[in-house]
Amino acid sequence: MGNGKKKIIPRFFTVADFEQEESFLKRMSLKGWHFCKSNGFLYYFQKGERKDYTYKMDFIYQNQIDDDYTQMFLDGGWEMVFESQKFTRIYPPESPN
Numbered sequence: 001m002g003n004g005k006k007k008i009i010p011r012f013f014t015v016a017d018f019e020q021e022e023s024f025l026k027r028m029s030l031k032g033w034h035f036c037k038s039n040g041f042l043y044y045f046q047k048g049e050r051k052d053y054t055y056k057m058d059f060i061y062q063n064q065i066d067d068d069y070t071q072m073f074l075d076g077g078w079e080m081v082f083e084s085q086k087f088t089r090i091y092p093p094e095s096p097n
Helices: 015-031 065-076
Strands: 001-009 033-039 044-047 056-059 079-083 087-091
Touching: 001 079, 015 033, 056 079
Parallel strands: none
Antiparallel strands: 001 044, 033 044, 056 087, 079 087
């Protein structure tokens, strides 16, 4: 995905702010910084080509995720980027623009 450059950005958000966070991640990808993972309130990015990715946050406990749930996203062309015990973040390969 990238040329080895990495960036860490501290971010604080609540579940109520998830749309703002999705927009933030999209803006970062448009600048060539692609979300890799999160560690608490630190976001890790990898430098790459500028892409129009649409990130979506899905707040669901891991014990509620089954194969059908995961397959629904895969069938839609979505790719898992990161998951934690409380939420997952997924995005399609590229937004159709």
